[in-house]
Amino acid sequence: MSKTLVSIVIPVYNEAENVALLHGEIAAAVAGRPEEYEIIFVDDGSGDGSLAALKQLHERDARVRIIQFRKNFGQSAAISAGFENSRGEVVVAMDADLQNDPADIPRVVDKVLEGYDIVNGWRRDRRDKWLTRRLPSFFGNRLVSWITGVHLHDYGCTLRGFRGEVVKNLKLYGEMHRYIPAIASRMGIRSTEIVVHHRERRFGRSKYGLGRTFRVILDVISIKFLLTYSHRPLQVFGGAGLLMFLAGLVSGLYLSYEKFVMHQAIAGRPLLFFTLLMFFLGFQAISLGLLAEMLSRIYHEGLDKNEYVIRERIGFDR
Numbered sequence: 572m573s574k575t576l577v578s579i580v581i582p583v584y585n586e587a588e589n590v591a592l593l594h595g596e597i598a599a600a601v602a603g604r605p606e607e608y609e610i611i612f613v614d615d616g617s618g619d620g621s622l623a624a625l626k627q628l629h630e631r632d633a634r635v636r637i638i639q640f641r642k643n644f645g646q647s648a649a650i651s652a653g654f655e656n657s658r659g660e661v662v663v664a665m666d667a668d669l670q671n672d673p674a675d676i677p678r679v680v681d682k683v684l685e686g687y688d689i690v691n692g693w694r695r696d697r698r699d700k701w702l703t704r705r706l707p708s709f710f711g712n713r714l715v716s717w718i719t720g721v722h723l724h725d726y727g728c729t730l731r732g733f734r735g736e737v738v739k740n741l742k743l744y745g746e747m748h749r750y751i752p753a754i755a756s757r758m759g760i761r762s763t764e765i766v767v768h769h770r771e772r773r774f775g776r777s778k779y780g781l782g783r784t785f786r787v788i789l790d791v792i793s794i795k796f797l798l799t800y801s802h803r804p805l806q807v808f809g810g811a812g813l814l815m816f817l818a819g820l821v822s823g824l825y826l827s828y829e830k831f832v833m834h835q836a837i838a839g840r841p842l843l844f845f846t847l848l849m850f851f852l853g854f855q856a857i858s859l860g861l862l863a864e865m866l867s868r869i870y871h872e873g874l875d876k877n878e879y880v881i882r883e884r885i886g887f888d889r
Contacts, residue, residue, distance in 0.1 A: 639882045678767075817853075
């Protein structure tokens with residue numbers, strides 16, 4: 572009977588001081604486990620020697636595989652590339668900055684093997700700055716949970732476990748890697764959340780700050796649209812357009828009554844400008860909805876375009 576293969580996907584961006592230590596901790600964490608493991612490092616256009624450090628790891632450990640991007644495409648693209656190139660029945664994603672604890676990997680894998688499609692990490696005792704990281708994250712997690720209906724304590728934790736077939740059906744772009752549980756919820760997945768360790772950063776600096784809060788709000792709006800209306804965008808834009816068109820029609824009928832029955836002048840009245848505006852905006856919104864409907868059909872009928880470009884793949888021929 573063949574062993575279960577576990578793929579560990581790690582996006583790397585300027586983490587030259589961390590990758591060797593991380594590899595050593597992963598090797599220790601999975602030693603003696605019944606599964607087989609592959610470790611996929613995705614170099615997201617690092618400029619500090621991370622790639623050289625990864626190549627040294629590959630020479631020492633055949634389980635290490637490397638994907639090198641031509642430039643920095645972002646964490647979502649790196650995770651997506653790792654998912655696309657993974658071979659495991661179970662896939663684990665984690666950060667390269669040593670703040671995720673590799674000792675949690677066996678527990679995540681065990682939970683997936685229990686039958687869960689996604690196992691989410693919860694950094695209950697988070698080792699980050701309160702004002703710039705923990706406070707925005709607190710409100711962001713509650714906002715995302717409320718908007719999407721998928722309630723988690725920690726959407727920002729990269730440490731997650733997946734069934735292989737789940738990640739193969741995910742398309743990530745922008746900052747969408749944070750919202751994988753919400754995106755995957757439309758597939759009818761079974762998920763859970765477990766408490767994981769979180770450690771202080773030892774080397775380098777965080778790639779995120781307080782400014783990310785504003786991007787979270789925009790991402791939440793996008794996620795809500797994708798979850799609810801991606802298959803029927805005309806209901807959003809068309810519905811708003813019909814309401815505006817109806818408002819224009821009502822005000823237009825009233826102005827017609829004033830003009831032709833009451834014989835009052837309507838030129839220059841604010842209501843006339845409001846009527847024209849509502850007709851114009853209603854027509855525009857309905858047109859936008861039709862265009863969105865056509866784009867949605869194109870998207871769902873097979874548009875397949877990656878958000879990244881790979882320069883080199885190392886170790887995938889084994």
